[in-house]
Amino acid sequence: MTTFGDISTQEFTINDRTYRPPARPIVVICIDGCADEYLSISIAKGRMPNVARIAGEGYRGLVRGALPSFTNVNNSSICTGVAPAVHGICGNFFLDPDTGEEVMMNSAKYLRAETILAAAANAGRKVAMVTAKEKLRDILSHNLTGIAFSAEKANEAQLSTHGIDDVEELVGAPTPEIYSGDASLYVLQAGAALVEQGRADFLYLSLTDFMQHKFDPWQEESLEFHAGIDREIGRLLDAGAIVAATADHGMNAKQTADGSPNVIYLEPLLAEEFDANIKVILPITDPYVAHHGALGSLAMVHLPDSVRTDPVISRLMEIEGITEVHCRASAVRKLELAPDRIGDLVVLSGRDVVLGRSPEHHDLKAVASGLRSHGGRYEEMVPLLVSEPLNDAYCRKASGDPRNFDVFDFAVNGTKP
């Protein structure tokens, strides 16, 4: 094995957890939208030999993500090691109670916890955070002294602001189209090059789920995409890194038998039966509408003061396809959410069902080829891969209720020396 004499092994504590990093590069990958079936089927088809080897020689299991099973929520959890109740990012999009405006939750100003990445850099690690989607960069690079850029805007990275200015040269390829599998592979290629060149030794690589939104696990496009992921994981392993991977959320088809989106539109229903001023906020909403048309399996409902919660909960629970309805207090308790970042009600839908605002709010042309999406309970369980055997303590931890936001803990503290 390569020795890495100059890698800091200084321990650090952040958000009540202590990390004792070994003197090897640590790479944590968030395979956006990686339902476990994508790995199982790609392995079965012989397209992920490195991941198959990790599963055999290291660890493969299932971990529970944070709800809502959306990207910003879970990337924030993974990078802080805590639940949304603590870090505050409870959706991609929310109704800001201070302003009454509906806004993206893409800014670090909404983040209430420091990141593991910033703490590792402060402890002497050479940290790199590479994300496919620009929307995540501000949150995940909060207070970070190191490299932080997105594949989407790779050609805009500047030394003064991103800690790097030669990304296209590093990767050997131009900035990719965001609606592509290449946007994810670009992240991994950049990460592998950074490790190979000794420019980073503590990395977070966050992909995009465009391909998972568009393809079933057994389709050739998906298999080819996962073969690409596997190839770059192989490069990282060859470079001597400890590689751990998880997902922000799973992915399920959300279609009726005829292939059209299987949507429950909440606003017209609630307007007719309760009050026209009931507002439905869909926290999956983000700039990447081609992925999902803003249709996911969790919705926030804001009620005017004149409307009582209990009758609305009872009515919503009568609807087929709705699986859970929580009042704010219950959502705080059971879904680990921050009370000021959610609706009066939090509504979840089934494995093949999404929640919409009203038909006018959604452009279904974006998902005409078939809707696959996430956000609810059926996208909560996701894979955990660790490239080395777990030590006894983390083997016990794995056999409990491990979370996807324990992934840095597993990667740093969980392997045998």
Add this chain to the structure above:
Amino acid sequence: MTTFGDISTQEFTINDRTYRPPARPIVVICIDGCADEYLSISIAKGRMPNVARIAGEGYRGLVRGALPSFTNVNNSSICTGVAPAVHGICGNFFLDPDTGEEVMMNSAKYLRAETILAAAANAGRKVAMVTAKEKLRDILSHNLTGIAFSAEKANEAQLSTHGIDDVEELVGAPTPEIYSGDASLYVLQAGAALVEQGRADFLYLSLTDFMQHKFDPWQEESLEFHAGIDREIGRLLDAGAIVAATADHGMNAKQTADGSPNVIYLEPLLAEEFDANIKVILPITDPYVAHHGALGSLAMVHLPDSVRTDPVISRLMEIEGITEVHCRASAVRKLELAPDRIGDLVVLSGRDVVLGRSPEHHDLKAVASGLRSHGGRYEEMVPLLVSEPLNDAYCRKASGDPRNFDVFDFAVNGTKP
């Protein structure tokens, strides 16, 4: 491929579904307690080569089981093709409202739907139903003209009552101990021999989850057990059968950090805060206490008339580890249960939490080596394996919300000709 000239291809309709069987042996296996991780890890360790091949050349995916995620409930669903609301078996154990007695739901007198097995036999198929646990035999052999016996009582099978009287000779081994992996392998060995000898061409083989209750997926005992399952599946494939497999439920560790059972005892809590006559029924209860000590992740609560449901629901939802509480109407709607076979409340607990009646009701010595159990939402998703490629219609069906009780449908109607 072997030709099977004498196998009936007569179609039959049962419980609103039509089955058009091909002229090949059809074998459906219920791998009791098979959380998907058991397959993933056994494959990764090279211990299930036949299942790995099925996943590559046929189909592997996830299907949603019936709740409660218990054995009798899901075996009944698999053999009838319908939800518990229709077939009536809503637990292993229940409070019979007609008698007021707490009884096992092991008898066909509780079954409200005919089975696919009986219908296949009536359509000219040579049917065999082999179960590890005797407790399932009466339900699953209801109105069946064919072979039906349990591994547990293999040596008691008689031609007049079981359709076979030479089981030990057939298998070439004595009746196995029920608390063993051998009890499951015996079922598969019997099934393989019946197909090889042309004595059955439409089989349901239901295993027992003793090993999954006792071992994590990565432990050698589990790997060796799964290698045994794989070996018998290979025999069935060699004999020309279409093999489909699913599980009745998954399995999770239910322990605190010190390894003791992670139990919420409901009766003392409800007695103290509401009424001493509130009765908690645990529908996991069965004759096989060494498996789980009657501790699972779903409980029925029966309230005296004087106790209102809403305050009890609110109180239970405050408790950490309890994930869902349904009133009877909600349980009928959301959990597909029969109203007269459940409690006034249905309570579910988390991935690592079980529900108990009171400390005096449970013998924790039976699970002192570590409690692994099931019954709730986190044991709802289970694998589906089909040994042949799916046809286009069933590929679409697989990419929706397929159920474990669609397994006969997939095996019979779902493969390419």
